[in-house]
Amino acid sequence: MSDAWLHVVVSAIIALPVLCCFVLGVPSWFGARISERVVSTAVAWTFSLTTIAAAFALLALCLRGGAPIEVDLGVWFQVDHYEFRWRLLGDWLSLPFACFASLLTGLIxxxxxxxLHRELGFFRFYLLLALFGAGVQVVVLAGGLDLLFFGWELVGLTSALLIAFFHERPKPVEHGLRAFLTYRVCDIGLLAAAVYMHHFTGSAAFVVAAGESAQTFSGLVPPSVLMESLLVGGLLLWASMGKSAQAPLGGWLPRAMEGPTPSSAIFYGAISIHLGPYLLLRAAPILDVAPGVAASVAVVGGLTAVHATFVGRVQTDIKCVLAYASMTQVGLIFLEIGLGLRWLPLLHILGHAAVRSLEILRSPSLLQDYRHLEQAVGRQVVRSPFRFERLFPVALRPWFYRHALERGYFDTLLRDYLVGGFLRACRWLDRCDRWLTSVIVAGDQDQSKSDEVIR
Amino acid sequence: MIHILPAGAGLLLAGVALHVVRIRDGQAARKIATIGSAAVLLVLATTAAIAAATGAPELDLFGFRAHWDCGEGRDVAPFVDLLVVLLAVGMAPLASHPPRTLSAVLQVGALALLFLAFSEPWVLAVLWALSAAVVARELSASGGSSCVMSRAFRRYQAPSLLLMFVAAALASVAPVAAAVCWLVAICIREAIVPMHGWLPALMAKAPLGLVVVFVGPQLGVHAHVCGVRTLLGVEQVEHLFAVVGAGTALLAAALGLVQKDARRAAAWLIISQTGLVAFGVENASAVGWAGAVLTWQVGAIGTSGFVMTIAALEARRGALSLTKPGGSFARTPRMAVAFLFLGFASVGLPMTIGFVAEDLLVQGSIDEYPQIGLMLIVVTALNGMNIMRCFFALFSGQRDHVGERDLTRLEVVVLTAAMAALLVTGVAPRLVLGPATNTPADTGHTHSRPPSVDGANPDRK
Structure with missing residues (x-):
């Protein structure tokens, strides 16, 4: 396959979902009613074609001996010496991920x-799914942090909107907002890292480091000063923690299961939750030169895995159990990355994503599945006699149980003290502002005017 | 010096305003105002295209040199102003915008366009005063001269006008004093903290079309470019202004999160966006400067559309509280989509020009202000939270249909124009930034440290 054709194929992985969003979204904006069959077929076919394109690109990568495929789509905008270039990158990290993500999106x-047949928001679900698919492909194929941020934002937005899919009930809306706030706070880290990379090194592009073989992943070029690497690495870790629900920020994940089961499967079992480790794999050269950041990644991952496995054991509904199981596995992936492994995390991501999304998709039929299982084996299925919790001293078990039931007190800590404190300070400032305006506008003579402003 | 295109558009719009005030029927007045604004926009676009294609010569009008362009860095400003006017009249609810108010909206829009046509301090001061006077008169007429919004407006704007005239008088004899007066006047007009109190008070009660057309075009930015940047040149004062702008943006973004009604939340969003622009126009790098200009233009269209969608929703549903979810996305899907799109476009939604503006502003600021650059990122994050919170509160949580209808045909047309402008320029930012001149292809995204403050921006020389 010639390079020109290869560039078309890689570009199509992003272009097709984007085109699908426009083809469905624009007529709908002008009032066209599109049938369920047309919408679902369009999205499923789009991602089928995307999967084929990604598979071709992966095959070409194998035939090239692993040499990364770079596609330069040109300058998006430029001012003075600064330019934003649409550069896509197909390597051993991005193409397997792109292939898997598009396949799973098509299946979903x-x-x-x-x-979702006859569901009120059927069209909305598919439009958001297509937008999510486009965002994921941009994140995965981005040739630098700037473009990655572009897709990262789309994924966050669609995630929050899908959690609040059943918008007539207050809880899904509340949980969608919570997830969005967490994303938004952590996205600060990604954008800041991109900006500081430009400031420190002049570029935020992913490249293969000099002297490395084509079998390694492309990544960021670390800044020459250790403190700068620590800063950028820390910011990227912060961004990853939010997207991948790592402790102590992961309280949104079980709540995110309020969304439709198919979107929970693809977002929180498979793709969205693994974008954090993906980002860290792209930042691996920085982790290599800044052991402090690598250690932090390992500590965060290890703590999350322990925390989630405890908390998951006391959950009473299957989707929460699966959410904490996801969190545990992603924590382990963080730990692997922090320990300097590169290929194992990628395989772990793909394997975990496949298994977990299947489990979440089957979760509404859990009781029926158990019944079928029991019919097949001819006896009642009982829990394994080995209990993890029996490893702990009897005296400590109630403490651990309480700790797990309260989700490690992280939610309380964040909600009541950190966010609550910030909001209380903002309310106090708001009251001061209203009082000041009332004094300026109404003066002391006119109390009623003053009260009106304060209200 | 006169720029013919905005001047001509301003005069045409003033003509439409004079016609609209004579119409009795509110619906007909809104229709005429919308069609008139759209026609002026079309005439402006056609004339600009012809002038650009033919290289129209300079004219001599009563001793003024008349140019066919709109001035360096402001080529799209008249189009942005006209889009704001179009949003303000096309989305205006009939109950709060009778023909007299619509005429006032058009008059303020016309004055904003005329403001873009001139650079002379005295002319700017007069136009500045006229536009504030039109709004003050309309507020008095609609709410009584003693109502809070009217009093707040007059008490804040009067010193601003006074300082503007003092600055015009001192411009030739004491340029630094003039620039400082000018800067304070701009701070009041642009609602920079701590001189911002009039805007939340105004937003709480005033007809939103009037607020949008008064605030959206951000005449203070133009006045800043024409006046302060040419007069001042005192780096410390400029840095102070930038820091105050960034502080305003952060404080307003934080306060927006705790508002209990949609109007005040939108007011703080506007103040925050204005703070970002105020910070950016003091940026020494060409990148940051371009980001500030784009933020100004994106904010004008995006935030105006956002506010006018609130106005349209309020006309259907009554006062809009943010304390609990009170709407249904399924009943008003297009209004919800427009609300979300326009709101997020103003704070950097990917695929829109807002993303470009955010990127340029942050990237351009980081060299000169490494800490404040990080603060800007926090500001955009907080503003995004504010918008999402408003969206969920206004368009979710309600199962029953309370009777509100989705967008009317006129509203769809107007919002489509605004959204298309943000989307098309987002896909092709060169339409507003100009063609790329230097395309090094070796890396994915390159950036060199900006040149020194003296030589960074051609406008500064």
Missing amino acids: AAFSRRY
Whole structure:
């Protein structure tokens, strides 16, 4: 396959979902009613074609001996010496991920046709799914942090909107907002890292480091000063923690299961939750030169894995159990990355994503599955006699149980003290502002005017 | 010196305003005002295209040199102003915008366009005063001269006008004093903290079309470019202004999160965006400067559309509280989409020009202000939270249909124009930034440290 054709194929991985969003979204804006069959078929076919394109690109990568495929789509905008270039990168990290993500999105689109049949927000679900798919492909194929941030934002937005899919009930809306706030706070880290990379090194592009073989992943060029590497690495870790629900920021993940099951499967079982480790794999050269950051990644991952496995054991509904199981596995992936492994985390991501999304998709049929299982084996299925909790001294078990039941007190800490403190300070400032305006506008003579301003 | 295109557009719009005030029927007045604004926009676009294609010569009008362009860095400003006017009249609810108010909206829009046509301090001061006077008169007429919003407006704007005239008088004899007066006047007009109190008070009660057309075009930015940047040149004062702008943006973004009604939340969003622009126009790098100009233009369209969507929703549903979810996305899907799109476009939604503006502003600031650059990122994050919070509160949580209808045909047309402008320029930012001149292809995204403060921006020389 010639380079020109290869560039078309890699570009199509992003272009097709974007085109699908426009083709569905624009007529709908002008009032066209699109049938369920057309919408679901369009999205499923789009991601089928995207999967084929990604598979071709992966095959080409193998034939090239692993040499990364770089596609330069040109300058998006430029001012003075600064330019934003659309540069896509296909390597051993991005193309397997792109292939898997598009395949799973297509499968979810096909699955949801029956699952969401006659649901009020059927069209909205598919439009957001297509937008999410486009965002993921931008994140995965981005040739630098700037473009990655572009897709990262789209994924966050669609995630929050899908959690609040059943918008007539207050809880999904509340949980969607909570997830969005967490994303937004952590996205500060990603954008700041991109900006500081430009400031320190002049570029935020992913490249293969000099002297490395084509079998390694492309990544950021570390700044020459250790403190700068620590800063950028720390910011990227912060961004990853939010997207991948790592402790202590992961309280949004079990709540995010309020969304439709298919979107929970693809977002929180498979793709969105693994974008944090993906970002860290792209930042691996920085982790290599800044052991402090690598250690922090390992500590965060290890703590999250322990925390989530404790908390998951006391959950009473299957989607929460699966959410904490996801969190545990992603914590382990963080730990692997922090320990300097590169290929194992990628395989772990792909394997975990496949298994977990299947589990979440089957979760509404759990009781039926158990019944079928029991019918097949001819006896009642009982829990394994080995209990993890029996490893702990009897005296400590109630403490651990309480700790797990309260989700490690992280939610309380964040909600009541950190966010609550910030909001209380903002309310106090708001009251001061209203009082000051009332004094300027109404003066002391006119109390009623003053009260009106303060209200 | 006169720039013919904004001047001509301003005069045409003033003509439409004079016609609208004579119409009795509110619906007909809104229709005429919308069609008139759209026609002026079309005439402006056609004339600009012809002038650009033919290289129209300079004219001599009563001793003024008349140019066909709109001035360096402001080529799209008249289009942005006209889009704001179009949003303000096309989305205006009939109950709060009778023909007299619509005429006032058009008059303020016309004055904003005329403001873009001149650079002379006295002319700017007069136009500045006229536009504030039109709003003050309309507020008095609609709410009584003693109502809070009217009093707040007059008490804040009067010193601003006074300082503007003092600055015009001192411009030739004491340029630094003039620039400082000018700067304070701009701070009041642009609602920079701590001189911002009039805007939340105004937003709480005033007809939103009037607020949008008064605030959206951000005449203070133009006055800043024409006046302060040419007169001042005192780096410390400029840095102080930038820091105050960034502080305003952060404080307003934080306060927006704790507002209990949609109007006040939108007011703080506007103040925060204004703070970002105020910070950016003092930026020494060409990148940051371009980001500030784009933020100004994106904010004008995005925030105006956002506010006018609130106005349209309020006309259907009554006062809009943010304390609990009170709407249904399924009943007003297009209004919800427009609300979300326009709101997020103003704070950097990917695929819109807002993303470009945010990127340029932050990237351009980081060399000169490494800490404040980080603060800007926090500001955009907080503003995004504010918008999402408003969206969920206004368009979710309600199962029953309370009777509100989705967008009317006129509203769809107007919002489509605004959204298309943000999307098309987002896909092709060169339409507003100009063509790329230097395309090093070796890395994905390159950036060199900006040149020194003296030589960074051609406008500064």
